[in-house]
Amino acid sequence: xxxxxxxxxxxxxxxxELVRLTPKxxxxxxxxxxxxxxxxxxxxxxxxxxxxxDDEPGLHRDIWEWLQKLAPQGxxxxxxxxxxxxxxxxxxxxxxxxxxxxxxxKGELDLGPWQQVFYAEFDGRRDKxxxxxxxxx
Amino acid sequence: xxxxxxxxxxxxxxxxELVRLTPKxxxxxxxxxxxxxxxxxxxxxxxxxxxxxDDEPGLHRDIWEWLQKLAPQGxxxxxxxxxxxxxxxxxxxxxxxxxxxxxxxKGELDLGPWQQVFYAEFDGRRDKxxxxxxxxx
Amino acid sequence: xxxxxxxxxxxxxxxxELVRLTPKxxxxxxxxxxxxxxxxxxxxxxxxxxxxxDDEPGLHRDIWEWLQKLAPQGxxxxxxxxxxxxxxxxxxxxxxxxxxxxxxxKGELDLGPWQQVFYAEFDGRRDKxxxxxxxxx
Numbered sequence: 001x002x003x004x005x006x007x008x009x010x011x012x013x014x015x016x017e018l019v020r021l022t023p024k025x026x027x028x029x030x031x032x033x034x035x036x037x038x039x040x041x042x043x044x045x046x047x048x049x050x051x052x053x054d055d056e057p058g059l060h061r062d063i064w065e066w067l068q069k070l071a072p073q074g075x076x077x078x079x080x081x082x083x084x085x086x087x088x089x090x091x092x093x094x095x096x097x098x099x100x101x102x103x104x105x106k107g108e109l110d111l112g113p114w115q116q117v118f119y120a121e122f123d124g125r126r127d128k129x130x131x132x133x134x135x136x137x
Numbered sequence: 138x139x140x141x142x143x144x145x146x147x148x149x150x151x152x153x154e155l156v157r158l159t160p161k162x163x164x165x166x167x168x169x170x171x172x173x174x175x176x177x178x179x180x181x182x183x184x185x186x187x188x189x190x191d192d193e194p195g196l197h198r199d200i201w202e203w204l205q206k207l208a209p210q211g212x213x214x215x216x217x218x219x220x221x222x223x224x225x226x227x228x229x230x231x232x233x234x235x236x237x238x239x240x241x242x243k244g245e246l247d248l249g250p251w252q253q254v255f256y257a258e259f260d261g262r263r264d265k266x267x268x269x270x271x272x273x274x
Numbered sequence: 275x276x277x278x279x280x281x282x283x284x285x286x287x288x289x290x291e292l293v294r295l296t297p298k299x300x301x302x303x304x305x306x307x308x309x310x311x312x313x314x315x316x317x318x319x320x321x322x323x324x325x326x327x328d329d330e331p332g333l334h335r336d337i338w339e340w341l342q343k344l345a346p347q348g349x350x351x352x353x354x355x356x357x358x359x360x361x362x363x364x365x366x367x368x369x370x371x372x373x374x375x376x377x378x379x380k381g382e383l384d385l386g387p388w389q390q391v392f393y394a395e396f397d398g399r400r401d402k403x404x405x406x407x408x409x410x411x
Contacts, residue, residue, distance in 0.1 A: 001138035001275035003310040003410055005379055036140040037272055038177055040312055040375055044386030046327045052235055053183045058215035059227055066228050070207065070344065078332035090333055091340050094370065096231065098326055101177055101238055101375055103270040105142055110268055112181030131384055133377040135311055135410065136140055136272065138275035173277040174409055175314055189372055190320045195352035196364055203365050207344065233368065238314055238375055240407040242279055247405055249318030273277055273409065 004032035004134040010048075012124035018060055019119040021050070021130075025102070026109060028132050035107045037136015042099035044131055047089035047123040049096030055116040067092050067122075089122035096120050104136055141169035141271040147185075149261035155197055156256040158187070158267075162239070163246060165269050172244045174273015179236035181268055184226035184260040186233030192253040204229050204259075226259035233257050241273055278306035278408040284322075286398035292334055293393040295324070295404075299376070300383060302406050309381045311410015316373035318405055321363035321397035323370030329390040341366050341396075363396035370394050378410055 006028045010019060021041065029039065041050050053059070068088075077087025100117065103110040111117075119130060143165045147156060158178065166176060178187050190196070205225075214224025237254065240247040248254075256267060280302045284293060295315065303313060315324050327333070342362075351361025374391065377384040385391075393404060 001411060005310070005377070005384075036142070038175075038270060038312075040377055042375070042377060044389065046386070046388050051231060053227055053231060056216060056219060058218050059224065061215040062224050062228065063231065066208065071340065078335040079330060081332050082330060087333065087336050090327055091336065094325060094327060094337065097234065097371065099375060101179070101236060103142070103177055103179060103268050105270075110142075110270075112183070112266065114183050115181065129386065131377050133312060133379075133384075137138060173279070175312075175407060188368060190364055190368060191353075193353060193356060195355050196361065198352040199361050199365065200368065203345065234371065238316070238373060240279070240314055240316060240405050242407075247279075247407075249320070249403065251320050252318065274275060 001137055002034055004034060006132045008130050010119055010121065010128050010130060012121045015124055016064065017121045017124055020055060021117045021119050025117055025132065029104060029109060029134060032134040034104060034134045034136040037104045037134060039102045039104055040099060040133040041117060042131050044129045047086055047093055048128055049093050049098055049120040050100050051096050051120060052100055052115050052117050054114050071095055086123040092122045138274055139171055141171060143269045145267050147256055147258065147265050147267060148263065149258040152261055153201065154258045154261055157192060158254045158256050162254055162269065166241060166246060166271060169271040171241060171271045171273040174241050174271060176239040176241055177236060177270040178239065178254060179268050181266045184223055184230055185265055186230050186235055186257040187237050188233050188257060189237055189252050189254050191251050208232055223260040229259045275411060276308055278308060280406045282404050284393055284395065284402050284404060286395040289398055290338065291395045291398055294329060295391045295393050299391055299406065303378060303383060303408060306408040308378060308408045308410040311378050311408060313376040313378055314373060314407040315391060316405050318403045321360055321367055322402055323367050323372055323394040324374050325370050325394060326374055326389050326391050328388050345369055360397040366396045
């Protein structure tokens, strides 16, 4: 059994942005030498998320509109009494979740035909890290 | 350490349907021979989910009503410009999530007394796969 | 490869309460002797959740207000025909999720600087268990 770890630093141009991670994850998997097991992809920040869904620009607009509706940006959060203005980003992170587990089979990410892994930045324009941990044989 | 993989094809009669997976997962676990570890149960599609909760029909009606409220079906999604009509199914999948990790102890799924694993179909009536990956000793 | 399991019983004073789990998880990790791998932290009940976010009291008030808005307490749930009054607690559990996977590196929980693990009780004042399963080398 092997465990392999890598950290990736994200730095988005926009405050809110989706970044497709799949190609980077495939390279990390190849470097790990692991053929069968699981890969954890986890944001190390509390205002970001990781999810699996379709790489379709219209859907991505729908996702942002939906996230703004369910966890709206605004001045009303108690968290803002600390001087922060990103209360919505914490709630968006809870909604989307900060981590996924991907299956690995025969040395490949074992994803369905339309499954792509995305990093969802909710309060960007600065360095933020994700951890990738591969466990298997 | 062993890794064991199985794929299960789901094909629901209804567009939206919950299917209890626990008995099937118990059989897969027995076939794996793994006694201690974790089981990943992950939809390979982007309009389906997997979750753990109670097997109570009233609650299941509540869950559907709640999902329709938070991620309503409708004509307004940008995703529908591609010819699709399932924008809501993608958002429901993000809300419920496409995967769970189950603990395995002494060769059994180590679930609480009311915990059952469900496949949640949001755009069914066709073949869709889930992957089950067991990792452990 | 090793697998290590521990059960922790929670019993909150309030019906709804957040309990920071990180110190307890660090002790369990030390007891496991595992240096590199993953830790599953999973509620064994269907009216509780586990999540990772900031330990900031204002934010915690925001989280509760948000959960009450998206999954309100009320008399209208079909689940209540069984005699239960906790329909909202099931939906809150689906929203927050009942489990997280934490990376372990060099014998430590490999969390970001503000990441803390919380148990979220949605229907407490009685014994409820969580399972912690560590897998790695």
